[in-house]
Amino acid sequence: xTLPARDHHDATPVLAIIGGGQLARMMAQYAVPLGLPLxxxxxxxxxxxxxxxxxxxxxxxxxxxxxxxxxxxxAVVTFDHEHVPTEHLVALTEAGVACRPGxxxxxxxQDKRVMRARLDELDVPSPRHALVADPAAVEAxxxxxxxxxxxxxxxxxxxxxxxVWVVGSAAEAEDAFAVAASTNVSILAEEKVxxxxxxxxxxARSPSGQAAAxxxxxxxxxxxxxxxxxxxxxxxxxxxxVEAQQxxxxxAGALDVTGILAVExxxxxxxxxxxxxxxxxxxxxxxxxxxxxxTGQFENHLRAVLDLPLGSPDARQPWTVMVNILGGDVGRLYxxxxxxxxxxxxxxxxxxxxxVKPGRKVGHVTAYGDDLDDVRERARHAxxxxxxxxxxxSE
Amino acid sequence: xTLPARDHHDATPVLAIIGGGQLARMMAQYAVPLGLPLxxxxxxxxxxxxxxxxxxxxxxxxxxxxxxxxxxxxAVVTFDHEHVPTEHLVALTEAGVACRPGxxxxxxxQDKRVMRARLDELDVPSPRHALVADPAAVEAxxxxxxxxxxxxxxxxxxxxxxxVWVVGSAAEAEDAFAVAASTNVSILAEEKVxxxxxxxxxxARSPSGQAAAxxxxxxxxxxxxxxxxxxxxxxxxxxxxVEAQQxxxxxAGALDVTGILAVExxxxxxxxxxxxxxxxxxxxxxxxxxxxxxTGQFENHLRAVLDLPLGSPDARQPWTVMVNILGGDVGRLYxxxxxxxxxxxxxxxxxxxxxVKPGRKVGHVTAYGDDLDDVRERARHAxxxxxxxxxxxSE
Numbered sequence: 047x048t049l050p051a052r053d054h055h056d057a058t059p060v061l062a063i064i065g066g067g068q069l070a071r072m073m074a075q076y077a078v079p080l081g082l083p084l085x086x087x088x089x090x091x092x093x094x095x096x097x098x099x100x101x102x103x104x105x106x107x108x109x110x111x112x113x114x115x116x117x118x119x120x121a122v123v124t125f126d127h128e129h130v131p132t133e134h135l136v137a138l139t140e141a142g143v144a145c146r147p148g149x150x151x152x153x154x155x156q157d158k159r160v161m162r163a164r165l166d167e168l169d170v171p172s173p174r175h176a177l178v179a180d181p182a183a184v185e186a187x188x189x190x191x192x193x194x195x196x197x198x199x200x201x202x203x204x205x206x207x208x209x210v211w212v213v214g215s216a217a218e219a220e221d222a223f224a225v226a227a228s229t230n231v232s233i234l235a236e237e238k239v240x241x242x243x244x245x246x247x248x249x250a251r252s253p254s255g256q257a258a259a260x261x262x263x264x265x266x267x268x269x270x271x272x273x274x275x276x277x278x279x280x281x282x283x284x285x286x287x288v289e290a291q292q293x294x295x296x297x298a299g300a301l302d303v304t305g306i307l308a309v310e311x312x313x314x315x316x317x318x319x320x321x322x323x324x325x326x327x328x329x330x331x332x333x334x335x336x337x338x339x340x341t342g343q344f345e346n347h348l349r350a351v352l353d354l355p356l357g358s359p360d361a362r363q364p365w366t367v368m369v370n371i372l373g374g375d376v377g378r379l380y381x382x383x384x385x386x387x388x389x390x391x392x393x394x395x396x397x398x399x400x401x402v403k404p405g406r407k408v409g410h411v412t413a414y415g416d417d418l419d420d421v422r423e424r425a426r427h428a429x430x431x432x433x434x435x436x437x438x439x440s441e
Numbered sequence: 442x443t444l445p446a447r448d449h450h451d452a453t454p455v456l457a458i459i460g461g462g463q464l465a466r467m468m469a470q471y472a473v474p475l476g477l478p479l480x481x482x483x484x485x486x487x488x489x490x491x492x493x494x495x496x497x498x499x500x501x502x503x504x505x506x507x508x509x510x511x512x513x514x515x516a517v518v519t520f521d522h523e524h525v526p527t528e529h530l531v532a533l534t535e536a537g538v539a540c541r542p543g544x545x546x547x548x549x550x551q552d553k554r555v556m557r558a559r560l561d562e563l564d565v566p567s568p569r570h571a572l573v574a575d576p577a578a579v580e581a582x583x584x585x586x587x588x589x590x591x592x593x594x595x596x597x598x599x600x601x602x603x604x605v606w607v608v609g610s611a612a613e614a615e616d617a618f619a620v621a622a623s624t625n626v627s628i629l630a631e632e633k634v635x636x637x638x639x640x641x642x643x644x645a646r647s648p649s650g651q652a653a654a655x656x657x658x659x660x661x662x663x664x665x666x667x668x669x670x671x672x673x674x675x676x677x678x679x680x681x682x683v684e685a686q687q688x689x690x691x692x693a694g695a696l697d698v699t700g701i702l703a704v705e706x707x708x709x710x711x712x713x714x715x716x717x718x719x720x721x722x723x724x725x726x727x728x729x730x731x732x733x734x735x736t737g738q739f740e741n742h743l744r745a746v747l748d749l750p751l752g753s754p755d756a757r758q759p760w761t762v763m764v765n766i767l768g769g770d771v772g773r774l775y776x777x778x779x780x781x782x783x784x785x786x787x788x789x790x791x792x793x794x795x796x797v798k799p800g801r802k803v804g805h806v807t808a809y810g811d812d813l814d815d816v817r818e819r820a821r822h823a824x825x826x827x828x829x830x831x832x833x834x835s836e
């Protein structure tokens with residue numbers, strides 16, 4: 047049986063990516079086998095993704111004309127980060143460019159006030175919270191949730207621990223309000239949850255409404271930066287794992303998310319899960335899936351934003367551990383290879399082509415296998431070696 | 442413990458690749474996570490690898506000045522194909538560019554006469570063979586090996602079934618000699634081996650002498666083109682599998698191969714393995730390893746040519762089947778995705794960004810799992826769908 051002829055190869059849709067960081071770089075890695083042409087808008091020449099995407103230009107993602115130019119002729123545009131102004135996304139959508147995720151979804155990852163209000167409407171369990179206008183309001187909020195400390199967050203612009211304060215008194219809240227005033231954002235107060243650990247529930251969702259839920263993982267944060275992820279979360283009660291996945295699927299559907307949605311959660315000491323943050327893009331807590339799942343998050347993000355059927359998110363082995371490599375005092379990361387590869391022939395390394403700066407995410411390593419202790423030791427050792435500090439290995 | 446500071450990131454060695462086909466493209470895919478800068482010499486603008494390598498120029502690999510220019514400043518040069526003239530590789534080596542594999546090794550993949558002579562010296566089992574100058578010599582050779590048919594091959598320049606003839610008489614040999622005369626190459630006669638099937642033994646080898654041997658696979662050829670690979674080769678006797686791996690390791694060591702060496706073998710009906718061909722680059726019979734092994738052949742090729750420790754070549758599951766997608770009458774391959782991805786969420790697809798032409802290798806699909814019949818059916822169906830002809834599925 048011969049199938050009917052299809053259109054010519056040249057018409058393969060072009061996917062635009064806004065933002066040239068490591069997430070765009072890893073999308074590009076998975077666009078190669080899928081045969082997908084990409085066009086990149088990079089912040090500066092030679093940034094992480096610009097090193098590996100041929101059709102790349104430099105410009106400002108806050109400028110609508112630049113966005114129009116780079117997406118011209120592209121079927122779909124997706125994002126390395128959540129910072130493109132909502133009104134520009136609306137303008138692109140109106141001009142016929144499919145923004146995935148779209149502005150109506152993305153605003154929930156851009157604005158914590160909008161996110162919290164929507165999750166409340168959806169009855170999604172969250173920490174108690176309130177917008178606060180001044181230190182007196184923080185004091186009142188603290189009284190309502192059982193006292194200090196409370197968490198203050200800028201409603202927009204925070205990431206990797208920036209724009210977040212844990213304050214022990216109304217007086218300590220002054221810093222947050224100073225930042226908020228200088229950047230013209232509001233402050234959201236949240237109860238400081240008594241949590242056992244942090245979890246992450248990742249789903250891919252397509253415009254057609256198909257979704258794929260990854261196994262729920264444990265995420266270890268250090269100074270607000272994701273340091274280590276264990277997939278699946280060890281000893282997580284089955285009902286909590288299912289609840290976390292259902293929350294992610296519910297949020298993705300209700301907000302019409304397209305692409306990857308990461309829902310970061312607290313597992314409380316009294317056995318609940320509460321939503322901490324949302325991210326609408328491939329997420330650090332999903333990097334384990336590149337080597338550890340049948341379909342990695344970057345491949346599923348590409349498939350989702352192009353409305354192609356999704357790949358299986360199942361794990362390929364019992365345990366996978368991902369550890370981030372943060373910039374240290376080591377210089378050339380390449381020189382870490384002889385040791386880490388010879389010590390562990392099953393290790394997977396991902397370097398992002400970024401200049402090494404203290405505390406900056408410059409890569410990650412992944413180990414997988416049957417024995418969690420062994421897998422974790424291998425991943426931690428390799429990341430510690432790249433960072434030039436074996437002292438962190440036993441953390 | 443803090444380790445001593447290392448050199449700066451900027452000095453990461455640049456790897457040059459000569460030739461812009463799908464093998465270079467897949468090397469590029471694996472250079473992304475390793476953070477390796479690449480420089481490409483492409484045959485023409487927009488060829489497969491040029492679509493995904495930023496630092497790319499167009500030129501003729503038969504021109505030494507072009508080769509010198511593209512490798513200037515590169516630590517190492519490796520190859521998408523085996524057609525760079527041996528004398529140019531010698532000149533580059535003398536100028537201090539590490540050619541991997543080097544000219545002394547590569548000549549054995551370029552010239553079948555040299556290859557056969559060297560394998561004889563090494564006591565590596567091969568089909569009986571002789572250089573033949575004319576049809577009368579073919580007649581004499583046929584008498585010596587038990588009669589026609591015999592196989593004639595050009596000593597240089599053949600690939601994918603080109604430059605190979607199976608002849609039933611001396612008269613039928615005229616075509617081969619006409620081609621040989623017009624291209625100034627010689628003709629090698631080989632006995633037509635009575636074989637059960639074709640096998641491939643792949644090894645990665647580094648300049649330091651480390652080697653990694655992949656599981657021996659069964660390769661199904663149609664019209665001289667690799668169509669399907671099953672890893673590992675089903676029902677292969679353990680002693681023959683070990684012998685095939687040992688042959689590949691012996692050849693790689695004796696010829697000082699760096700990078701991937703593929704040894705294509707016949708498994709004879711009387712239970713021997715005989716070397717058919719050598720290839721010194723990532724090979725079609727190794728594509729299964731991208732999704733099916735801990736370390737795919739392209740990653741190990743990069744690690745080997747840069748003299749970094751090699752990754753484990755172990756399979757990640759009992760069975761992996763790779764089926765090539767050959768160009769058919771289908772137009773845009775992209776339109777195959779909705780069906781193949783929805784039918785099989787565990788399928789892996791690799792499209793090469795090449796124009797679809799009848800018979801041309803334009804991609805491959807891989808399926809893996811516990812049940813060989815299921816895995817093979819999934820891979821065959823997907824490839825057949827992309828080719829637009831489900832009639833081939835049951836082949």
